[in-house]
Amino acid sequence: MSAPSPAAAVATTVTAAPGAPELLARCRELVRPELVSALAGLDPWTGEMAAFSLGWRDVSGAPAPDAAEGKGVRQALAVLGAEAAGADGADAVAGAVAVELIHAFSLLHDDVMDGDVLRRGRETVWQAYGTGPAVLTGDALFALALRTLAEAPTVHAAAAVRRLCATLTDLVRGQADDLLFEARPWTGPEAVRMREYRVMAERKTGALLGCSAALGGLLGGAPAATVEALDRAGRHLGVAFQAVDDLLGIWGDPAVTGKPLYSDLRNRKKTHPVLAALASGGRAGRELAELLNASGPLDSSDGLGSSGPLDSSGLLDSSGLLGAGAPARAAQLVVDAGGAAAARDAARRELDAARACLSGVPLAPRAAQELDVLVEFLLDRVV
Amino acid sequence: MSAPSPAAAVATTVTAAPGAPELLARCRELVRPELVSALAGLDPWTGEMAAFSLGWRDVSGAPAPDAAEGKGVRQALAVLGAEAAGADGADAVAGAVAVELIHAFSLLHDDVMDGDVLRRGRETVWQAYGTGPAVLTGDALFALALRTLAEAPTVHAAAAVRRLCATLTDLVRGQADDLLFEARPWTGPEAVRMREYRVMAERKTGALLGCSAALGGLLGGAPAATVEALDRAGRHLGVAFQAVDDLLGIWGDPAVTGKPLYSDLRNRKKTHPVLAALASGGRAGRELAELLNASGPLDSSDGLGSSGPLDSSGLLDSSGLLGAGAPARAAQLVVDAGGAAAARDAARRELDAARACLSGVPLAPRAAQELDVLVEFLLDRVV
Structure with a gap:
């Protein structure tokens, strides 16, 4: 883990990496045709709701050029994971499609469970179409994700499916933890401990980010140690990402987050800065x-x-x-209780841990540099 | 398809097959340990809700010895599918667990979508635990089903996963069709046609029954033609099963169905006998x-x-x-309009078609006989 990064050693010999927006756009462009073609396999009704949830269509089914899409972090991690293994990013596309579909599924169902009515400044699917149709569309995306990966024309398909399935167990457990935390008291022996919070965040956010990078590596033919390092790096990244999200949930600019100031506090959400403050x-x-x-x-x-x-x-x-x-x-x-600083410090620490994972295995220099750009971009929103 | 059944040719040389209840019990006993062990992989909360949904536990988490379990038709079809291929029924267990978990998942989510408050004489999961927890438990069962199959220690695991994934697409489309039918008029050009109803029933009920038998065959090493025949037979059986269920939904004994007489008519459900009557x-x-x-x-x-x-x-x-x-x-x-007779005839026709599929391929005689017993049992509730 502490070996000097091969990427760092040769970083000066490769062309300067593009910025994160260009990087995300390149990966989106690479993955989009397969994602579109996968979604064409849905029936028209769930297909319409899926396109709405992805920000491609408005509620009438018309193209929605102004709706905010997700950043596409998961597909980018998959593409970079393959490139880091020295493979062509195209080798990761089935994995990238699968993780984006799983992400979309989990947002759809989480919004039902959490009763959230807004996402990316628009109505959530259950709010726009009803709970039943939203549950069904989530199921359709879940099935489509697995099917896309299972039918990918590569010798690595079966191993990729096994990895995604294990991740899904984590994802569900993370959401279960999160829902159960709501019912627990703020203080006393039943209060949620920071250690438990980290486990929840790794499952809920880290597992799929880790799986994204790892699937890329796997589909790109990376050795097992590299696949595991990509997975661990993504998990650390996810925990950092969650801490940053928690900070934005309180202090984020309403114009950017689409939520009121102090939103998570108004909703009494158990988040990293709040739990850290209470534990102080x-x-x-x-x-x-x-x-x-x-x-x-x-x-x-x-x-x-x-x-x-x-x-x-x-x-x-x-x-x-x-x-x-x-x-x-x-x-x-x-x-005042040090909760905000604690969340920021944790994010920085997890980021360093992610970098350490990546520097412990040989990665293609250009992709390693781009992974670094992406990681930094995801966290520099507040830290 | 019209070749004499090898099973029929030698039927007299094997011991008389046991009745359906003994058959279902034998398969349940074979599959149960793996099902229990798979469910132990869930977190305690979703595990408790899953056990409730399977009729193993009551809402307090205590054992529920008097609760009605499902018949376990899908696990039996999987076991018999393997045995029909001349393999040991134990070879099918991972597939049997997967299809039972998928069945449980689909009941959980369908009850949320349909707003049904009772199932097998007990509260549905969403009614007992809330919509969010029911959605989550469904997701957990879905993930667990795929994981169990993907990690099965057999060379056929990847093909089995591909088959289950394709089935899941069908299952979701069938539920989408069913929900969309609700919004359509009883008469006129927009009315639901019998042809569409059959497609819906095959997807919603037939696909998983077909997959159950086919997975058994596949895991038991059956040749492709046998696997396909098992799949097609299960699909016909599912359509027949749905027609019988539709008859019971109107005329079923309330003491047995747990629903009032004429229940589906009271709820204005679009079912086979009603659509056939309207089309008369x-x-x-x-x-x-x-x-x-x-x-x-x-x-x-x-x-x-x-x-x-x-x-x-x-x-x-x-x-x-x-x-x-x-x-x-x-x-x-x-x-009077002939709707009940039409549904009964259709069930009988589909049953014959299922038998024709099975008689067209060589099957182990004993298993073929038991499949026949099971098929007959599922339909003799009213036809």
Whole structure:
């Protein structure tokens, strides 16, 4: 793991890598025809909902040129995984299609489970088409992902399917953990520990990113050690990604995230910075716990919070209901208790761990450099 | 297809086959340990919901010895498929586990989509645990099914996974068809045609039965022609099974089905006997269409139907709302228009077609005889 990176050693000898946007665009272009052709295998109805969920169509089925697509990080990791193994990126396309379809499936079903009504600034599929159709479309994407990979014309198809199946188990467990965390208290022996949170994040976010890179390597004929290193790197990347997402869920620019400021705090979501703040043991952490434990919505803007006179803190009324200043105060307490810094530090640490995984195996220099560009891009949103 | 059945030719030389209940019990016993061990791979929460859905546990997680389990038809078809290929039934176990898990997944998600609150006389999973957890448990079973098959220690694993994946596409399309049928009118150019209904039934019910038998054959090393014959036989069986289920959905004994008499008519479900009656073109068919097109619930027992004076038919009040006699009258009209007979005939025809598929390829005599017992058992509920 600590051996000098072959990529680093020769980095100066290859042309400067393109920026992340160009890189993502190149991979998208490579994968898109196969993704389109896979989706053509769906019946028209689930196909329409799938195209909506991918940001390709609006709710009437018309092309939606202005809708935000996903970044396509998973397909890019698959393509770069193959290239890192010295293969052609095209060798990874079936894997790239499969992981993008699995990602789309998991967003669809997660939005049903979490009751989220907005994604990338648009209605979620269940909100636009109904719960049943959204569940069905998720199932269709799930089946299509496996089918695409299982039928890929390569000797590595069976091993790729086994790897994706193992990942799916992780993905489901991560979502189960996340749902179960909701029901647990903020403090006391039943509170969610940071260690548990990391396990959840690795399953829910890291497993598929790791699988994406690993499938690329596998389909590109990489040796087992390289495939495992790509998998581990992707998992670390996923945990870092989740920490960054958690920071954006509180402090992200509403114009960019499409959600209100302090959104995850208003929804009392158990996230990295909040759990770290509560675990800090200080005064700010205790005050944060008090706010989170108070009755009523943390966000009074919906009219359900306090409308009575507030106590000296300006946050609680005599019934313990929260005033309008509560989300901002809670966010400040997360900072004061060191929660924001802890999430940032964790993201940086996981990023370094991802790099260490990659530098421990021989990778094609250009692809290694591009993986690095991609990794940095995913995290420089806040760290 | 019309060649004399090798099984029939030697049927008298083998010991009399056991009855269907013994047969189903033998296959269940063979498959159960692997099914239990596969389910142990789930996290405790989805594992508990999965065990509830299989009738193994009650909602508190305690053993539920009195709950009705499924018949285990799919696992039996897989085991018999392998035995028909001259292999040991044990060779089919990974396939049997996979198809039972896929069946459980599809029931879970279908109940969410259809809003059904009861199954086998108990609450459905979404009703007992919530929609989100039910969707998640379905996903967990789906992933587990594929994983079990993909990791099966046999050279046939990859081909088995490809076959199951193709089946899943069919399964999803069948459910999509079924949901879309609901929105279509009873009469006119947009009405659901019998031909479309058969396609839906083959996808929704036949595909997995066919896959079950075919996976057994495949894992048992059967030649391709035998695997295809098992698949086609299972598909015919599924269509027959659906027709029988449709008859039971109207005239089934409430004590056995756990549903009220005329249940599918009360719910205005588009089923084989009803569509056949409407397509008959006669007077009874037209009167049936009128009843089905009338406003309000067909079942006035929920208090939403007519409570005013009824017209001379005793079925409609002056606002066109239906009286309490409507379900029984509709059922009688289905019979009068020949819909019940049409469904019975279709079941018998599909059953003969299933037998013809099986008699066209060489099968081990004992297993062929047992397949016949099983096929007959599944249909003799009403035909």
